[in-house]
Each structure stands twice: as C-alpha cells, then as structure tokens.
Amino acid sequence: MNLTTLFGSRVFGDAAMQKYLPLPIYESLKNTNRLGKPLDPKIADTVAQGMKEWALSLGATHYSHWFLPLSNMSAGKHDSFIDLCSDGTVVTSFSSSALVQGEPDASSFPSGGLRATFEARGYTAWDPTSPAFVKDRTLYIPTAFYSYTGEALDTKTPLLRSMQALNPQALRILHRLGIDDAQFVSATVGAEQEYFLIDRKLADERLDLKLCGRTLIGAKPPKGQQLDDYYCGRIRLRIAAFMHDLDEQLWSYGVSSKTKHNEAAPAQHELAPIFETVNIACDHNLLTMEVLRETAKRHGITCLLHEKPFAGINGSGKHNNYSISTDTGINFLSPGKNPEKNHLFLLSVCAIIDSVDNYADLLRLSAITPGNEHRLGGGEAPPDIISMFLGEKLTQMLHDVAQGISGASMDKGVLNTGVAILPHLAKDDSDRNRTSPFAFTGNKFEFRMLGSSQSIGLCNTVLNTAVADAFSRFADRLERCPDEKLEEEIVGIVFDTLKEHGRIIYNGNNYSQDWRDEAARRGLPILTNSPDTIDTLCLEKNVELFEKYKIFTAKECQARKEIMHEYFCKVLLIEADTLLHMIKRQVFPAGLSYLQEVSRDLAPLSSLGLKSGQTHAESLAVLVDKVFERCALLENVLTDVHAAIAMNGQSAVSVPYKVRDSLVPAMASLREACDALEVIMPSSRWPMPTYTDLLLDD
Ligand code: ADP
Ligand code: MG
Known part of the structure; x- marks a missing residue:
C-alpha cells in the first residue's frame, strides 16, 4: 500500500464516511467535527450502520467504547457485532444506542469517592469529534466516561468542556478585531513523545522493569551519555525496523507520525506527530503509547514509557506544543510580518502570559506522575518552577508596545555561514532555550514539563480554561471601548499584562541556582514534590476557575485530588x-x-x-x-x-x-x-x- 493510501486506512475518517454514509448525514457529522456543533441525534442510527459496514469490511468482529479513566490507561470492553435470530442463526447488528452510549461498571475505576462499590453505574458517551478506528479486529469508538450522577470520571470530558469554554471567548476576541469569518476556534497540539527501547529478554529478567517500568536499583555504567554521542545519532538496524513498523501502524490509524530520532540517552528515542485539534491529539497520543508498546513486543523489545527508567541517565518527557487556531486556519500565535501591529498575536501572547502566571500551580500539577518526580529539576528537564521563555526580541517588543514605542521589530535575520557554496539561512526570531518549562517557539508555545507516560489531557484542560478566562476579561475591555480607542485599549492590555504578570517571564538558564533564588524573590510557586503540588488543585482560586467555566465542580476537584494522592x-x-x-x-x-x-x-x-x-x-x-x-x-x-x-x-x-x-x-x-x-x-x-x-x- 502506498503511503497516502495507507494513511488513515483504518480510520472512519473523511474517505470512509463519504463512502459509507449518505451525503446529508456525512455533512451533518462533518459539521459536528469541524465546527464543534452538537450532534444531531437523528443521524446516529445511519452513522452506526455505515460505521458497522465499514468496520466489517476491515475484518472487525467487535466494537468497543474506548475511554480513558483516571488510572492513566485506556479501557473498554469488547462486544461482538452478532445478534441471535429466532431460528438460531446470527446477523450482524450495531444500533445507534450501542454507538452513542455504553455502560461500563464505574465502581472498578478510580473515582475519588464519587462512586461507591455499590453505586456501580457509569456511562460512556461517543465523542463524534474523534474518529473511530479498527484495531485488532475491533472497532474502537472514542468516548467520554462519566458517572450516573454526571461527574466526569476520565480525562476526555474535562478537555471537551474546556474546548467548549475557549471557543466562545476566542470568537469574541476575533469578532471585536473584525475577523468575522471564523466559526470555531480550538487549541491545536503536537505532542512529542520520548521513550526507551530495551531488549525484551533482558528486561524480563528484572522484576522492577516488569512491575514498575523502571529500575529500582542499578549502578551507573562506566559509559552513559557523557560523550553526547546518542542524540540524533545513527539509528541501529533493529530499532530502525521497529520504527518503520511503528510508523506504518500509526499512519494506518491516522496518526501523523512525522519525526523520529535517537534521544540524548543510550536506548532512548523520540517520535513527533504533526499537530492537530487538541482532543484528537490527546487520543492520538494515547494510541501512540499503546502502539509503541505493542509493536515493541512484536520485535522482541520492551518499550519503557516511564519518566525515569534509569537513574543517572536522562529520563523521558513529553513536549506539549500548544497554539490556538480557527476553523479557517488562522493561528493566533503566528506573529506575521508586523507582530507589533498584529493585535490578535499580541492579545494571544498576553492571554497566555496571564494564564501561565495565574495558574502556574495547576500547570505544575498537570505534570505530576510519580516518575516525573525523579526527572524535573534534575538538570535534564525543566525545573519544578513554572516560568515562560519569550526570547529577548519578543520580550523587548512587548515592552516597546506597552510603552507606545513604535518600530520594535522582530525581523528574521540571516545566518551567514562564512562558506560561499552554502545557502544563507533564515534565522529564527529567538534562540532556543531548552531549560524553560514553557517556551515560545515561533508560532506556538511548548510546555516541556510533562512526563512521557502521561495523558496530555489535564495540561490542555488547564491551558484552555485559563486562556478562556483571560480572553473573556480582554474581550470585556475591548467590547466596552469605542472603535477609535481599540488600539489604545490593546496597548493597555499589553501594559497591564506585563505589569501584573511580567514576573513569569524568564529568558535565562532555568537550571541555575540563581533562578531558584530569583523565582523565590518573585513569589512564584516552587512546588518540589507531588503531595504539595496535588493539594493546590483545591485552592479557592483554582476551584473558582474550574467552576466558572464548568470544567470541574468543587466535588470533582476534591475527588481528583484524592485520586492523585492515592495514585x-x-x-x-x-x-x-x-x-x-x-x-x-x-x-x-x-x-x-x-x-x-x-x-x-x-x-x-x-x-x-x-x-x-x-x-x-x-x-x-x-x-x-x-x-x-x-x-x-x-x-x-x-x-x-x-x-x-x-x-x-x-x-x-x-x-x-x-x-x-x-x-x-x-x-x-x-x-x-x-x-x-x-x-x-x-x-x-x-x-x-x-x-x-x-x-x-x-
Ligand atoms: P521542535 O520545535 O520541538 O524541535 P518542531 O518545530 O518540529 O519541533 O515541532 C514540534 C511539534 O510542534 C510538532 O508536533 C509540530 O507539529 C508542532 N506544532 C507546529 N506548529 C504547531 C501549532 N501551530 N500548534 C500546535 N503544535 C504545533
Ligand atoms: Mg520540542
């Protein structure tokens, strides 16, 4: 199969929908997907029939509501498509209710006291915005998971709620700026995934790797990564064969695996997909982790997704590249040719500065896993203090705008290599700062704190909600002021943001002791361990934010806090x-x-x-x-x-x-x-x- 045919061949995506659904039904479903419109319940039956026919054509025998409970592993039970007839023969069937709703036992998943063992009822609900796929002869239907009383018991529900919170506030900003053709705004995310590959026979000889996914003992080898000879080095043949197989699997599931390379530690690698709408990126990252493990197994390899499988050697993280985009393709964080005049860009950068400073504790919380505790602050990954890197140019430009100084330029320079036959290279706006937890990288922000084993759900829920809140306050100001004062008001927003939240910007070396001291002076939260960090979830300001945007109730916050402590x-x-x-x-x-x-x-x-x-x-x-x-x-x-x-x-x-x-x-x-x-x-x-x-x- 050639590459373009292979891509998405096991996904109920555009091509399959067009082939298996009548045109009006296809268009209605597309609107739900593209514009975040509610699903028309009348079409569910026809969609279920089309989906079943398509799945059967790929050899599927079962369907499963695929969901992510709070145990960090995906779950789902498998039902076959068969139905018994009165004469003892069978037919295949898949009703709209089987597509739309499932009923797993909620008491067997972490609920933080929301569900007692005797109150077992829980529901899964089809997320029509994330495409179903066929894997191992099962039709997987991405779903949200919640309790009989409506509390979210998963990571998808709050993420979808946060998308719903961001969209109207972002549209208010666009409309006030006169950008009227967009109908839907959502976050876009590309999640880079690091992992280790270890010979399976050897890994199986160690109880710690088998049960905990990391080594609990083990002396440092004489040669680790001292020579910097692994990063982007030659990919060993056995690993290359694995990666090839992995890519083909991922492509068939519509996961746009793009970049692969060796990472800094021996036996460590990375995979990066092309970015997409945040809830799909989240599901795809989960699927990527599953396929990584399964493919490794087939190749006689164990894939370790733990954040720190080996002491003394770099651990694995996940970089959450975040931006906001309209259905018409406008990237809010694209500076364009004149960023100092690009109002959408200025307001978006300010909204993110505002969000990261107000909710630094929640972002830190979103990067919690027991494994990440060994990694953050070790000089190999960002420290446990949240700050933002904007780069000198962008920082200066914002200050100039705030002061009403015109002419601040972010023109790209040209890199002269000093070799006549080499092309001159366009330089980026700023150098990289690998030590920063939250860095501007040209047209997106990269949150680098997440652990490799984590779902990206919570960090994006926090970002979407905090940005929705900032946009809502900005939109209030912009909507109140007359057109002729609009520009002045935007300058005022930049000014106020720098004044109130400028402390979160730090362009220096985040690994240094100087920064720890400076961060303490600035009053930034320094959360060095999981229990302290987990407690911040229920701080009044955090519960207030989540309640205001209907992401979590106070009860859900309390439950999640308990689940995290318990985990x-x-x-x-x-x-x-x-x-x-x-x-x-x-x-x-x-x-x-x-x-x-x-x-x-x-x-x-x-x-x-x-x-x-x-x-x-x-x-x-x-x-x-x-x-x-x-x-x-x-x-x-x-x-x-x-x-x-x-x-x-x-x-x-x-x-x-x-x-x-x-x-x-x-x-x-x-x-x-x-x-x-x-x-x-x-x-x-x-x-x-x-x-x-x-x-x-x-
Ligand atoms: P890095 O900057 O980390 O070396 P890349 O520039 O290739 O690597 O991008 C890393 C990730 O950022 C990729 O997954 C890419 O698709 C994603 N990305 C690029 N643009 C955006 C965007 N507008 N929104 C979200 N993610 C993006
Ligand atoms: Mg990166």
Missing part, C-alpha cells in the same frame, strides 16, 4: 514492595553466598601474605550488612505506612506525606547500599542484567 502512594508502595522482593530474594542471597565463598578462600591467600583478599572480603561484608540493615529499615517503614492506611479504612489518601518523608528516603538509602555492592561483585554473580547490559546492547 502517588500506591505506585510508591508497589515500588517499595518490588524493591524488597528483589533485595531479599536476589541481591542479598547473591551477596551473602559470594561473601561466604570469598571467606572460605581467605586462609590460603593470607598464608601467602596477600592482604587484598582480606580487604575485599571486609568491604563485601560491610556492604552485605548495610543492605541487610537498610532492607530491615525499609520493611519497618512499610509496615508503618500500611498501619496508617489500615487506620484510615484502607485508603491510601491519608498517607502521601508519610510516603514522601519516610518511604522514599528509605528506598533511596537501600538502593545506595545495593548499587555499591553491585560494583564490587563479579558480573557472573550479579543476579540480574546491569545498566550496561540493558542500555548498551548493540
């Missing part, structure tokens, strides 16, 4: 248990038996006058003992945490601070002893593959 605790408890298993059943016995062997051989060595044997045995003994002692300490802490959970009616919600303050340090201290032991043990006696085995397999 953080549960993951760490699993990690601690896994670590203890590995130490007690593998590391300690291996260390002890080797120590016994060395000790047995000591006497003849000493009689030869050799001291090295004795010294070696002593070092070993110290470390084996240390491992033993620290293992006992961790067990005590774990018992303590479990007791606290039991006291609280088996809920882990109550213990995040205990986990942070005692469990995490106890695990780190045990790891330290274990890693020290690893490097003085013979490799043949170490009971699992080492970092060198895992990472440098060529």
Whole structure:
C-alpha cells in the first residue's frame, strides 16, 4: 500500500464516511467535527450502520467504547457485532444506542469517592469529534466516561468542556478585531513523545522493569551519555525496523507520525506527530503509547514509557506544543510580518502570559506522575518552577508596545555561514532555550514539563480554561471601548499584562541556582514534590476557575485530588514492595553466598601474605550488612505506612506525606547500599542484567 493510501486506512475518517454514509448525514457529522456543533441525534442510527459496514469490511468482529479513566490507561470492553435470530442463526447488528452510549461498571475505576462499590453505574458517551478506528479486529469508538450522577470520571470530558469554554471567548476576541469569518476556534497540539527501547529478554529478567517500568536499583555504567554521542545519532538496524513498523501502524490509524530520532540517552528515542485539534491529539497520543508498546513486543523489545527508567541517565518527557487556531486556519500565535501591529498575536501572547502566571500551580500539577518526580529539576528537564521563555526580541517588543514605542521589530535575520557554496539561512526570531518549562517557539508555545507516560489531557484542560478566562476579561475591555480607542485599549492590555504578570517571564538558564533564588524573590510557586503540588488543585482560586467555566465542580476537584494522592502512594508502595522482593530474594542471597565463598578462600591467600583478599572480603561484608540493615529499615517503614492506611479504612489518601518523608528516603538509602555492592561483585554473580547490559546492547 502506498503511503497516502495507507494513511488513515483504518480510520472512519473523511474517505470512509463519504463512502459509507449518505451525503446529508456525512455533512451533518462533518459539521459536528469541524465546527464543534452538537450532534444531531437523528443521524446516529445511519452513522452506526455505515460505521458497522465499514468496520466489517476491515475484518472487525467487535466494537468497543474506548475511554480513558483516571488510572492513566485506556479501557473498554469488547462486544461482538452478532445478534441471535429466532431460528438460531446470527446477523450482524450495531444500533445507534450501542454507538452513542455504553455502560461500563464505574465502581472498578478510580473515582475519588464519587462512586461507591455499590453505586456501580457509569456511562460512556461517543465523542463524534474523534474518529473511530479498527484495531485488532475491533472497532474502537472514542468516548467520554462519566458517572450516573454526571461527574466526569476520565480525562476526555474535562478537555471537551474546556474546548467548549475557549471557543466562545476566542470568537469574541476575533469578532471585536473584525475577523468575522471564523466559526470555531480550538487549541491545536503536537505532542512529542520520548521513550526507551530495551531488549525484551533482558528486561524480563528484572522484576522492577516488569512491575514498575523502571529500575529500582542499578549502578551507573562506566559509559552513559557523557560523550553526547546518542542524540540524533545513527539509528541501529533493529530499532530502525521497529520504527518503520511503528510508523506504518500509526499512519494506518491516522496518526501523523512525522519525526523520529535517537534521544540524548543510550536506548532512548523520540517520535513527533504533526499537530492537530487538541482532543484528537490527546487520543492520538494515547494510541501512540499503546502502539509503541505493542509493536515493541512484536520485535522482541520492551518499550519503557516511564519518566525515569534509569537513574543517572536522562529520563523521558513529553513536549506539549500548544497554539490556538480557527476553523479557517488562522493561528493566533503566528506573529506575521508586523507582530507589533498584529493585535490578535499580541492579545494571544498576553492571554497566555496571564494564564501561565495565574495558574502556574495547576500547570505544575498537570505534570505530576510519580516518575516525573525523579526527572524535573534534575538538570535534564525543566525545573519544578513554572516560568515562560519569550526570547529577548519578543520580550523587548512587548515592552516597546506597552510603552507606545513604535518600530520594535522582530525581523528574521540571516545566518551567514562564512562558506560561499552554502545557502544563507533564515534565522529564527529567538534562540532556543531548552531549560524553560514553557517556551515560545515561533508560532506556538511548548510546555516541556510533562512526563512521557502521561495523558496530555489535564495540561490542555488547564491551558484552555485559563486562556478562556483571560480572553473573556480582554474581550470585556475591548467590547466596552469605542472603535477609535481599540488600539489604545490593546496597548493597555499589553501594559497591564506585563505589569501584573511580567514576573513569569524568564529568558535565562532555568537550571541555575540563581533562578531558584530569583523565582523565590518573585513569589512564584516552587512546588518540589507531588503531595504539595496535588493539594493546590483545591485552592479557592483554582476551584473558582474550574467552576466558572464548568470544567470541574468543587466535588470533582476534591475527588481528583484524592485520586492523585492515592495514585502517588500506591505506585510508591508497589515500588517499595518490588524493591524488597528483589533485595531479599536476589541481591542479598547473591551477596551473602559470594561473601561466604570469598571467606572460605581467605586462609590460603593470607598464608601467602596477600592482604587484598582480606580487604575485599571486609568491604563485601560491610556492604552485605548495610543492605541487610537498610532492607530491615525499609520493611519497618512499610509496615508503618500500611498501619496508617489500615487506620484510615484502607485508603491510601491519608498517607502521601508519610510516603514522601519516610518511604522514599528509605528506598533511596537501600538502593545506595545495593548499587555499591553491585560494583564490587563479579558480573557472573550479579543476579540480574546491569545498566550496561540493558542500555548498551548493540
Ligand atoms: P521542535 O520545535 O520541538 O524541535 P518542531 O518545530 O518540529 O519541533 O515541532 C514540534 C511539534 O510542534 C510538532 O508536533 C509540530 O507539529 C508542532 N506544532 C507546529 N506548529 C504547531 C501549532 N501551530 N500548534 C500546535 N503544535 C504545533
Ligand atoms: Mg520540542
């Protein structure tokens, strides 16, 4: 199949809809997709028939409502298309109600107390704006998931609600600026995805990789990424074959995989798609993560999406490239030739500055995973302090506009390479700043804090809602002022934004201690760990924002806070248990038996006058003992945490601070002893593959 035919061949997209739906039905569905119009319920039956015929033609036997509960994994049950006739034969059937609504048991998914076990009813609702697709002989229908009482239990519902909040406010701005032909505005997103690929046989030999997706112990290999010889380096043949297969799968599902390359760490890679409407980008990123894992498996590889699979080596993130666009293709963040006169651009940049400063804590919150905790602030990814990089030129230009100075220019320069035969290159408006969590990159902002395993749902929900709020306040001002004062009012908005929110702009090195000190002086939130960050969700100003735009009720905020605390605790408890298993059943016995062997051989060595044997045995003994002692300490802490959970009616919600303050340090201290032991043990006696085995397999 050639590339253009392959692309989207397993998606109920434009071509399939045209072929399988009558023209008026196709057009009505298109309007829902393109203009965010409500779905006409009368067309659902015909759409269901068309979708079924199309799915059957691709060999599908089942359909599934595909949704993303708050456990971060996609879910869905599978129903076959068969229906029994009275004579015992079967026909295929797929009714409109089966397309539009599903009823999974909501009590088996995280609900933060919104659903008790005995209140099981939950619903899935078809999201007609995200195309259905056929995978593994199942028709997947993207859906939103909510409870019997209407609370959202997933990441899609709030994202769709936030799109609904942004659209009218953005349209108000456009209309006030005289840009009247747009009917629908939404955020556009391109999510770059980093991941590790490890030989599957080796990965399977380690309990931590199997159960936690990251190594809990492991000494640093002598060669990691010191030579900077991996980033964009030659792609190994085995990996190239995997990537080729991956791309073909993704293309067939309509995921526009565009760029692939090796990343900074050994065995680390990246994939970037072409940007698209935010809720589709979100579903596509989830699908990408699933296909990454499955394709890797077929190639005898394990794909790790954890944020920090290996200590001491760069972890994996996800970059959320964000802009806002009309259905007619106007990008709000495109500076154009005269950005200082481009009112839409100025207002949009100001709206984003306003949003990021007002809701820095929520953005930080949206980047929370237990794994990302190991990555942020480590000098390999943005720090845990939110700030924005605009670049010197744009920053200066905004200040000039605010002061009424004309002539501020963002003209692109030309790069002279000094070599006559090379073409002169057009320079970008600003250099890159890889250390910034939120950087302007020409015609979009790139939020770089997200962890590789995360859904991009929450961060875009926060961005859409905060920008909707800023646009709404700006639109109030612009609508109040007469036409002849419009320009002056826009200058006023730029002025006020810089005055009130200029503190969030920082163009320097975000990794430096100077910045931490400066950020503290500026009063920016410095949220260094998950439990503290999670608590900010229920701050009054945050709940107010979400309630105002009908994204979350106060009850939903509280529930999500509980779910996040609980998730953080549960993951760490699993990690601690896994670590203890590995130490007690593998590391300690291996260390002890080797120590016994060395000790047995000591006497003849000493009689030869050799001291090295004795010294070696002593070092070993110290470390084996240390491992033993620290293992006992961790067990005590774990018992303590479990007791606290039991006291609280088996809920882990109550213990995040205990986990942070005692469990995490106890695990780190045990790891330290274990890693020290690893490097003085013979490799043949170490009971699992080492970092060198895992990472440098060529
Ligand atoms: P990088 O700047 O990180 O090196 P690119 O410039 O190729 O990489 O873009 C990164 C991502 O940004 C891609 O997924 C791309 O499609 C996306 N992107 C480009 N323009 C926009 C836009 N207007 N809105 C959202 N995402 C965009
Ligand atoms: Mg990037």
